[in-house]
């Protein structure tokens with residue numbers, strides 16, 4: 001669907017607020033499963049009308065939320081004007097993810113394969129990327145450009161610490177179809193630097 005189509009969809013279905021936050025996001029940030037993670041800077045890519053950005057803001061995160069649909073961003077701004085909400089076409093990389101800048105980057109129910117590397121570079125060491133996208137399912141096993149292949153999502157995060165990995169029926173009431181989920185943490189230092197240090201003789 002092009003961005004005009006998304007505008008129409010958001011206009012017809014303005015979506016819900018933070019009470020409909022993606023359960024994976026809320027649980028991950030609330031139940032202590034990610035050690036040492038405290039609210040900091042969060043970037044929500046393809047944020048839609050903002051159910052996740054709104055939840056982040058109300059839980060102490062300083063958020064920037066980006067979506068290509070101006071209708072979605074207007075709805076989000078109407079719900080919480082203090083969120084830094086921006087209209088940008090992610091496919092053309094109109095929004096540049098600054099490296100080493102974010103404690104958390106969310107890419108929820110939006111699949112753009114060439115966004116994984118900039119998102120990984122965008123988190124600070126120790127920061128996390130949380131991503132979900134649809135996958136083929138037994139009732140509809142077709143591969144389409146908007147679905148990840150089984151195992152594909154984890155493959156993008158081989159150099160990160162995988163904190164959570166799941167493929168199967170969605171636990172998000174807003175989505176019926178099967179999903180792949182990942183929560184991955186950027187290592188505190190690059191593996192090469194760690195190896196070099198471990199191999200060097202002790203003084």
Ligand SMILES: C[S@@+](CC[C@H](N)C(=O)[O-])C[C@H]1O[C@@H](n2cnc3c(N)ncnc32)[C@H](O)[C@@H]1O
Pocket residue numbers: 002003006007022045046047048049050051052066067068069072088089090091092107108109110
């Ligand atoms: C399925 S919705 C997910 C919204 C939100 N992440 C959530 O979980 O509720 C996908 C979103 O991607 C946005 N989108 C689609 N194409 C885009 C593009 N090229 N650049 C930026 N956003 C885009 C749509 O406007 C829509 O809000």
